[in-house]
Amino acid sequence: MKPETLMGVAAAVVALVAVLGLLKQKRQPPSRIFKCGRCGSAAHHNDRTSEAWRNGKTRFFCQACHRQWLQSQPPLERGSGNARRDSMSTGRTGNSGCLGVLALLALLPLGGLLAWACL
Ligand SMILES: [Zn+2]
Structure with missing residues (x-):
């Protein structure tokens, strides 16, 4: 093998390892x-x-503080309680907004049809 080829292979391996290392490395906070x-x-x-x-x-x-917070949480409420309340409240607002848009979209052609039928 020529030295140039060897260098090329070595560079490719180093680049591959670096890329794999970056992919494998978990993102860390900036500080x-x-x-x-x-x-x-x-x-x-x-x-x-x-x-x-x-x-x-x-x-x-x-x-x-995390330990204190954990101790202040009732065992049953921990995790599921807050998460459920959050998802429910956000889910409801999200759904109503989505349904409103869907209703509007459904009514638009209907309104056009009605207007066309009345003419
Ligand atoms: Zn603290």
Whole structure:
């Protein structure tokens, strides 16, 4: 094999590994440190807050505040309660808006038909 070919192969392998590494690497918050949304103290991002950041959250809580929050949550309400209430409220408004548009779209040709029939 010619040295040029070898160099080319090596470069291709390095590029491939770099691309795979980038794909495999999870997105991390831009800063390793955040200000706790509750007590205001600076805290390091951990897996939980990094995951929250990837989910689009902008407010993070330090480990101590998170633990306090968990303890303040009633066991049955935890997770499902808030999520259900949120999805229900957003779902309802979303559906009504969607239905309104659909009704309008359905009425438009009907109105045109009626107007045409009346003429
Ligand atoms: Zn805190």
